[in-house]
Amino acid sequence: MKTRRMVSLGLLILVLIISGCTGNASTEKTKTLTLWYWNRSLDDELIKSVEKEFPGIRIDAQKIGGDFKSKLKTTLAAGSGGPDIVAFNDWVAELFTSSDRFYDLYELGAKEIEPDFLDWKWKLGVTPEGAMIALPIDTGPTALYYRADLFEEAGLPTEPEDVHEQLGTWDQYFEAGQKLQEHFDQKVKMLDNITNIYTQINAQSDRIYFAEDGTFIGESAESSMKTAWDTAVKASQMKLSANVNTSSSEWNAAMNNGRVASFVGAVWMKEILMQAAPDTTGKWRVARAPGGDGNNGGSFLAIMKTSKYPQEAFDVMKYIQNPENQVQSFKKINLFPSAKDALDAPVMKEPEEFFGNQATGEVFSESARNVKPAYFGGKFANVNGIVNRELSSVALQGKNPDKAWSDALARVKKELLR
Incomplete structure (x- = not known):
């Protein structure tokens, strides 16, 4: 009996040991990574594929609605919580002051893949101190969208190469606009709104509002701010603008009924235009845009310091953003690539019915390759909003441009003291 009890006790202990080991193995086997992103910032099917690519990883993908940036900043202010992986939009520079809350991706192996990405896009995720906190997702290269039929009727060039050659500067573009509007007895306007002109000229620049040390340079000759302002005002004074705000119902109607013949916009405007103007297929x-190539928009991925699995998170990000997967994301949800090799993918040469069977991907790829690296600073959005409001007052309310400019500068300086 004693022997039997000893054997039974031994078996029980062995079972408990095995169960404990199995439980620990199961716990160690699966690592959960929480991801915050917004609708269409990443391809949902690609996210689902992560668990097949990394058997020991589970992705808790949380699609955040509402004001994504506010939620993230609230989380940062709280000092705790948050996901492992988080998406940023083009406001990444606003988070540089909180860079200690994110892993430096250089410490996780980012140097190895840096050559794969567009240099200017990569640098947008690097702080002035040299920490790489954000891995590129997509880009927003800009170009000139134009109605070929209206251009032809007005005697303007219609082939993209000819348009770029003959309307390659803003002055040439404006002169062509005068010719077009005269032909249509002012019933058709050359462009949508002058704040868009201001935005796109700054997008073509490498020196906008701030130097990398945070100094405001808007009043200096090296900044594009005054040039962009003067050029936008010139378009208003030449009455080239339809004064319709981008993505408004009025803008949609103007695109669909032929009231506007062209505009400069980012690649992601393609989808907006197609939805707004179905009758113009x-x-x-x-x-290529007048004034040069530029970028407007594009997002990133980062790893928060609260993550228990930073290396695994980086490996997942690296997988999601490899050139092959960027091509798939472009095909599925029109995320324009940040990886160099993806810009040469066959899909970039595919004809598009809405654009008269032109392969617009080739134009945007060339634009993306030629963007100048720029530093935006933490208060870019604040300054930009102030200037755009004053510029709108010139276009819509007839405010004196010089007074509007001085008011804009005064408000900017006040904002920067806060």
């Missing part, structure tokens, strides 16, 4: 084309 086949009539639009895309050419």
Whole structure:
């Protein structure tokens, strides 16, 4: 009996040991990574594929609605919580002051893949101190969208290469606009709004509002701010603008009924335009923008310091953003690539019915390759909003441009003291 009890006790202990080991193995086997992103910032199917690519990883993908940036900043202010992986939009520089809350991706192996990405896009995720806190997702290269049929009727060039050659500067573009509007007896306007002109000229620059040390340079000759302002005002004074705000119902109508013949916009405007102007299928084309190539928009991925699995999180991010997956994301949800090799993918040469069977991907790829690296600073959005409001007052209320400029500068300086 004693022997039997000893054997039974031994078996029980062995079972408990095995159960404990199995439980620990199960716990160690699966590592959960929480991801915060917004709708269409990443391809949902690609996110689902992560668990197949990394059997020991589970992705808790949380699609955040509402004001994504506010939620993230609230989380940072709280000092705790948050996901492992988080998406940023083009406001990444606003988070540089909180860079200690994110892993430096250089410490996790980012140097190895840096050559794969567009240099200017990569640098947007690097702090002035040299920490790399954000891995590129997509880009927003800009180009000139134009109605080829309206250009042809007005005697303007219609082939994208010819448009770029003959309307390559803002002055040439404006002169062409005068010719077009005269032909249509002012019933058709050359462009949508002058704040867009201001935005796109700054997007073509490498020196906008701030130097990398945070100094405001808007009043200096090295900044594009005054040039962009003067050029936008010139467009207003030449009455080239339809004064319709981008993505408004009025803008949609103007695109669909032919009231506006062209505008400069980012690649992601393609989808907006197609939805706004279904009656114009086949009539639009895309050419390199007057004034040069630029970028407007594009997002990033980062790893919060609260993550227990930073290396695994980086490996997942690296997988999601490899060139092959960037091509798939472009095909599925129009995220324009930040990886160099993806810009040469066959899909970039595919004809598009809405654009008269032009392969617009080739134009945007060339634009993306030629963007100048720029530093935006933590208060870019604040300054930009102030200037755009004053510029709108010039266009819509007839405010004196010089007074509007001085008021804008005064408000900017006050904002920067806060």
